[in-house]
Amino acid sequence: MTKQPFLVIALAALVAAGALVFGIAQSPANSAKAPWSILGGKVKFSTPVSNGAQPTGVTKNGMALLAELDDTLAGISEEAARSVVSISNGQGSGSGFIYRSDGWIVTNDHVVGNADEVQVLLPDGRTMKGKVTHSNDAQLDLAVVKIPATDLVALPMADSDTVRVGEFSIAVGSPFGLDDTVTIGHVSALGRGSMVNDPNAQVSRGYSGLIQTDASINPGNSGGPLLNIHGEVIGVNSTIVSTTMASAGIGFSIPSNVVRAVADELITNGKFDRGVLGAFIRDLKPFEKKDLKLGGGAMIDDVVGTSAAGKAGIKKGDVVVAFNGTEIRSELGLRIDLYKAAPGDTVTVAYIRDGSRRETQLKLDEPEKQTVAQNFPQGANPFPFGNGGGENNGDGFATPQLPQGPVRLGIGIRELDETSRSQFSLPKDATGLVITSVDPGGFADGIGAKPGDLLIELNGEPISKLSDVRSVLDQVTWGDRVTIVLNRYENGVMTRIMQTRRIR
Structure with missing residues (x-):
């Protein structure tokens, strides 16, 4: 089976309790128009073959509508399959889609990894080498790939500002290496945000404004399109939340308007620069x-x-x-x-x-350089979903030797003051204890904590002073599960990180 890069992220807006684990689901200008629409009447519908039996509980009008919907969704899937590609970076594979007919492909940056060149498998079976242009921005998980082809079919791009909760969404990609896989669901929510520790690129990736969908997204879907019922791209499938390696019906896509802004600049200028408001x-x-x-x-x-x-x-x-x-x-x-x-x-x-x-x-200011993620502890699972929902249980099934003495989080912390707010660019109304250092291989290092993060909650207890931490840890023994909640402020984005894991 193809090895799929998979990343753990934390998204507190969706976590009510316990340890939910998030993962990145990897395994001329665009002016294409979709030739089909559920309202446009451009899809040719076949006449159902009847064996004489009459359907029960459904009116003829109802059956006609269902048949129209069925044919429309099938037509969209067939057309989209002409524009969705599989991308391999030599270590794993993911998806992408044809953005321009002259050989430009859009995908996730984490799909191409650090590669400057990738293999692209086209829908017609051709394999081509593609040159990668990275966004080189930890806040944007996007890249473009150029292949030597001019006879491609580009997918049309929708205006993601018009997307509404409840409308149909169609995810297309190559999950688990299975090409041309289509799943159908709905837009579940808009404006989601998350933070990803990407061990392959060694960056903390920040996402904002994501489209949430219950269309099934699995490893290998990353970089593939999320479509509306007109066959237009409303987003690029990027991350999922799950306690296993498979879809749990909670997936996230980067909105198409963001994709266009970034892809067009990468294609035109060969790099991406953004201004920072501060x-x-x-x-x-x-x-x-x-x-x-x-x-x-x-x-x-x-x-x-x-x-x-x-x-x-x-x-x-x-x-x-x-x-x-x-x-x-x-x-x-x-x-x-x-x-x-x-x-x-x-x-x-x-x-x-x-x-x-x-x-x-x-x-406008310059953006900060990419945030380098903390190294994962030795023995950490390369597939975080494959072993205890992202928990680091060490190599194999051996029980590690537990430390002795008082339980420690592996961080240096202090109470907030004007000096720390200025040092770490923290807003005036931020609360919690500021992390000043992280011990390599410690508990906090394992979840990607870093200096400047704010510890706001521990095992469900709010943290505002140093004694709060000791009060909670006094009730914990080595090997227990501990839930930690952090706030991180970067480039004008506040991300809440929540994770439950054993303290060792």
């Missing part, structure tokens, strides 16, 4: 939209004082409603505009403060 942003909540009488916008949750936003006078509570003249209706919309802007660009930001619209100009 503010923590989020979507407006429904009651905030009502109170502020706004249809949308991006709420400023906090500002790094020395950043572009801080120098321009933007404050916590401001709502960004326009960026360089383009209306901003969501957090993701602002991020996409920032993806299109380069470090050093001077931009105009319009925002609402105290009911009044204001404007300011600012010069």
